[in-house]
Amino acid sequence: RRTAGELLSIASSDTQRIADAVMMAVFPFAEFASILYVGVMVTMINVPLGIAVLVGGPVMVWISLSASGPLRRRSGKRQYWLAEAAATATDVVHGLRILKGIGAVDTVYERYQKVSDDAYDATVRAHGARSVLDAITETVGSVYIIIVGIAAGGLALADAISVGELITVIGLTQFIITPMTMLGKNISSKWATAQGSADRIRSVLAAPYALPEADSVVNWEVFPEHARPEPGQLTVIADDIPEGLELLPRERVLVAPHDAQLFSGTIADNIVHEHTDSEIVDAALTAAAADDIPGGASRRVGEADGDLSGGQRQRVALARALARDAEVLVLDNPTTAVDSVTEHTIARRVADARRGKTTVVYSSSPAWREVADHVKAGASQR
Incomplete structure (x- = not known):
């Protein structure tokens, strides 16, 4: 049986995190468009380089989603402990006068302090997982673009492209560093967080009804x-x-x-x-x-x-x-x-x-x- 505080947390915080996943339909499209534009421009200079740029977007998404497992798990635990803290706070506020009357305020304070500390620790771990994921995404995206730049330099040395084309490629790759890295971050972090909250919402929706459906006849x-x-x-x-x-x-x-x-x-x-x-x-x-x-x-x-x-x-x-x-x-x-x-x-x-x-x-x-x-x-x- 779930407490009122836990259900309130699921209905508010978890649904908000799932709603935030709608942003994946906004920013990633702009970032894909930027990568596509640069890829087409580079393809006009050198086809292999252009293909490398175009492949970079899906590769970034795949790597980011593969590395998002810890964030998903820790986000779920964070939401669980936040719900526990909310449930405890709801119980305390509801019975505060009674608790004062029986002198149990200190005991309840210690109980809430423990749950609050657990929620804080879970939140820190979740943010730590997000930071690691962002670092991986930033590093992979930057390294990928650097490799493309080095490859362009090698082609210029081999006279496959001109110096002017090399400068153009370097300028374009610098332009897409941010879209490339943000693409992975926006999709992986929001998706992982939304999945953790979705698991909690599904557990509520999948739970059997507490009462059977009543008919209109008074039994x-x-x-x-x-x-x-x-x-x-x-x-x-x-x-x-x-x-x-x-x-x-x-x-x-x-x-x-x-x-x-x-x-x-x-x-x-x-x-x-x-x-x-x-x-x-x-x-x-x-x-x-x-x-x-x-x-x-x-x-x-x-x-x-x-x-x-x-x-x-x-x-x-x-x-x-x-x-x-x-x-x-x-x-x-x-x-x-x-x-x-x-x-x-x-x-x-x-x-x-x-x-x-x-x-x-x-x-x-x-x-x-x-x-x-x-x-x-x-x-x-x-």
């Missing part, structure tokens, strides 16, 4: 036999929410988790979806007894919903679930963070708002049992 058998909800009514079950509810069709069933997360923005931003208007938002907030939150629907929840109390956060999450008006709504202990008076108010309002629709509440609270159409005991209470 009530995912609920335990002793605690199956009654269609069209409010059923309260004094038990833990069972596994497998994620297999229910999402277009008909909404399972609201107990630890629902809010997004940055306003309360209204967290409730609104494509078919929601302000009246539905207000009605949902009222049903969840969240209409008394200071600032109302326009209040900002802050980063990681840090500007709201636990009870306010829970009520906004409940309002979000109610606003969807799902055919079947499943709530997991939706009022554990509010006081008893507010809990009774919420239970009563939710029962009224969901009247005639299938609603399942997993809770042992008396407030929910009081408004339920059916109350079913958990396995431990039977």
Whole structure:
């Protein structure tokens, strides 16, 4: 199972490196054109020299790609450790308040420091491999052009070409030193880096689906036999929410988790979806007894919903679930963070708002049992 930080790294950093490979469709064409131009000009002076120049481009690409193996491997390792560092940082930021509360900041700092050092070392090794590849490409390209120049000098001494033609050849070969070397560098380094990132993306795309494809029929058998909800009514079950509810069709069933997360923005931003208007938002907030939150629907929840109390956060999450008006709504202990008076108010309002629709509440609270159409005991209470 991949962490959120690793998936974020793959979706951002790795895809960016693959996108950078598009540059191979820009600069290499210009460099090939330069080599082709010089090759044609030299061929007009001496055919063997011209062929040597034209062959130089493919030779440079072949040598550079052959030498790019270490860069590809180290780029993959660099991306792996960067993803590990991102995943660790995400976990730390998400649970920073809890870590401070239990005094585990130093322990987590050491853990992150180790992962960060590993990422740094992997990055240094990757850049080292790139430097070696660039050095090989520069050296081979320069040596190749020097050999062509020496060959031209030999032809001039043998009176195969004139002194003027020799000067022309030397001038042209000096011109293509940069295109020749950059051709190998642009193709090999970007291609090797893109391959390392592509391997990581392929591993995600090739992974089997975590869940099978659900059909549009609600299979009530995912609920335990002793605690199956009654269609069209409010059923309260004094038990833990069972596994497998994620297999229910999402277009008909909404399972609201107990630890629902809010997004940055306003309360209204967290409730609104494509078919929601302000009246539905207000009605949902009222049903969840969240209409008394200071600032109302326009209040900002802050980063990681840090500007709201636990009870306010829970009520906004409940309002979000109610606003969807799902055919079947499943709530997991939706009022554990509010006081008893507010809990009774919420239970009563939710029962009224969901009247005639299938609603399942997993809770042992008396407030929910009081408004339920059916109350079913958990396995431990039977």
